[in-house]
Amino acid sequence: MAELRDLVKRKFGASVLDTHADFGDQTVVIAREGVIEVMRWLKEDPAMGFDFMMDLTAVDYLGKKPRDLRFEVVYHLYSLKHNHRIRVKAPVGEDDASLDSIVSLWKAADWFEREVWDLYGIVFKGHPNLKRILLYEEFVGHPLRKDYNIRQRQPLIGPEN
Amino acid sequence: MGVEVTERNIESALGDSVILTQVDKVIGWGRKYSFFLYPFITACCGMEFMSVAGPRYDLDRFGAALPRFSPRQADLLFVVGTISHKQAPILVKVYNQMAEPKWVFAYGACVCSGGMYNNYSTVQGIDTILPVDIYVPGCPPRPEMVYDGLIKLQELVQNERSSKWPRGKAQYEPKVKR
Numbered sequence: 457m458a459e460l461r462d463l464v465k466r467k468f469g470a471s472v473l474d475t476h477a478d479f480g481d482q483t484v485v486i487a488r489e490g491v492i493e494v495m496r497w498l499k500e501d502p503a504m505g506f507d508f509m510m511d512l513t514a515v516d517y518l519g520k521k522p523r524d525l526r527f528e529v530v531y532h533l534y535s536l537k538h539n540h541r542i543r544v545k546a547p548v549g550e551d552d553a554s555l556d557s558i559v560s561l562w563k564a565a566d567w568f569e570r571e572v573w574d575l576y577g578i579v580f581k582g583h584p585n586l587k588r589i590l591l592y593e594e595f596v597g598h599p600l601r602k603d604y605n606i607r608q609r610q611p612l613i614g615p616e617n
Numbered sequence: 618m619g620v621e622v623t624e625r626n627i628e629s630a631l632g633d634s635v636i637l638t639q640v641d642k643v644i645g646w647g648r649k650y651s652f653f654l655y656p657f658i659t660a661c662c663g664m665e666f667m668s669v670a671g672p673r674y675d676l677d678r679f680g681a682a683l684p685r686f687s688p689r690q691a692d693l694l695f696v697v698g699t700i701s702h703k704q705a706p707i708l709v710k711v712y713n714q715m716a717e718p719k720w721v722f723a724y725g726a727c728v729c730s731g732g733m734y735n736n737y738s739t740v741q742g743i744d745t746i747l748p749v750d751i752y753v754p755g756c757p758p759r760p761e762m763v764y765d766g767l768i769k770l771q772e773l774v775q776n777e778r779s780s781k782w783p784r785g786k787a788q789y790e791p792k793v794k795r
Contacts, residue, residue: 591738592703599737608737611702612791 460542463503468494473547483543488529488555491546495558498533498542506533506542509558512568514548514576518602524549527578531558554579557586575600641779648692648718649771650680655691657711660698662725665757674760679767688714693770699727700740706791712747717783720750720770724763729754747787 458466460482461475471490476483486494498506511532520526527548534541548555557580558565569580570589577598580586588595592612597604658666670676670684685691688711700708712721723743726732729752731741743749750773753766 604737606736610737611740612706 460504460540464494464498464542467497481543482541483545485545485547488546488548491529491544492556492558492561494544495531495561498544499561503538505535505537507536508534509562509564509568510534510541512558512565512572514572514578516576516600516602523551526550527553527576529555529572529578548578553577554581556581557583559583574598577601638778641777642775644779645775645777649774652679652681652693652720653683653685653691654681654693654695654722655686655688655711655715656684656695656697657708658695658697659700659704660725660727662697662727662757665760665763666695666697666724669760669763674764676767679764679771681767688712689716691715692719694719694721695724696721696728696743697724699732699734700743701738702740703738705740705746705789708743709746709787709789709791712787718777718781719784720774721748722766722770723749723752725758726754726756732756746789748784 459477461477461484464484464486465472465475468486468490471486471494472484473487474485484494498504509531511530513530515528515530517526517528525547527550529546529548531544531546532541533544546555553576555578557569559569559580560582566584567589569583570586572578573580573583573586574588574590575598587593591599594610594612596610597608656663656666656670668674670682676682681693688694692715694712694715696708712719721743723729727734727739728743731739733756735741740746751766751770753762755762758766
């Protein structure tokens with residue numbers, strides 16, 4: 457049987473930038489424009505059946521060239537029906553840090569996307585309620601970005617310590 | 618309209634008279650064996666606090682066994698666990714709601730100094746927002762350290778002068794009102 461990553465590549469060859477299976481983890485890297493299309497197929501195709509969005513997070517590769525590869529949004533999907541997993545990565549640029557929301561497919565993605573917005577400043581287009589979830593609304597910037605100054609303080613209360 | 622008779626007025630009129638220091642000693646003796654603590658527990662130090670308060674180490678031996686879950690009925694604020702900037706206004710509100718006299722016990726490294734969290738989210742020691750009487754560092758502190766701190770607090774309370782009270786509100790107010 458063909459590996460999952462090969463099935464994705466066969467179906468969405470134009471969107472798939474790279475695939476690998478390091479340590480046995482099926483991984484596909486797709487262009488951000490193709491995210492919603494690939495994810496819908498992964499969810500709705502009976503042979504894929506990814507009904508469980510386990511995790512959604514982001515990584516900041518500060519200094520990576522070119523600049524439109526700075527961030528990577530990472531999805532982990534699991535199929536309860538077939539007991540298989542896949543990891544989907546989508547590179548996102550520094551200047552236009554945005555991609556499509558997948559809340560319309562998995563409701564669970566709602567708070568995950570808010571968290572990524574809160575801490576990395578990546579906009580999820582089409583998200584129903586994209587606002588900060590962990591930090592307070594007056595907070596300026598996104599502290600898990602690698603260029604957020606580690607000494608920068610902006611407390612809601614108390615001295616600048 | 619006469620002068621309001623309070624401990625403070627009497628003390629300022631009489632100075633360090635023998636009688637009042639003896640009264641302070643008796644009051645302090647009473648207070649130090651009947652702390653009503655309010656556990657403000659936010660993080661992993663809470664696990665160690667359970668051990669402190671439970672039967673094995675037995676907080677009741679020091680007369681501080683009964684936690685009050687309303688700050689208005691408590692006189693010892695146990696701040697146990699990391700305080701984030703988002704949590705800080707709540708802590709200040711709890712402190713301000715407590716009736717005087719009141720004491721604050723900083724339990725664990727995070728509460729004393731921010732501990733290992735020197736970052737955008739963590740208050741670098743609660744003494745930056747309210748007065749602290751006893752610092753017990755440790756990550757988390759052993760129950761023996763907490764008892765050492767509690768006994769030192771008892772000494773402090775025993776030797777307190779009534780002129781120390783009231784201590785007033787916490788030194789910081791939230792910049793953002795909710």
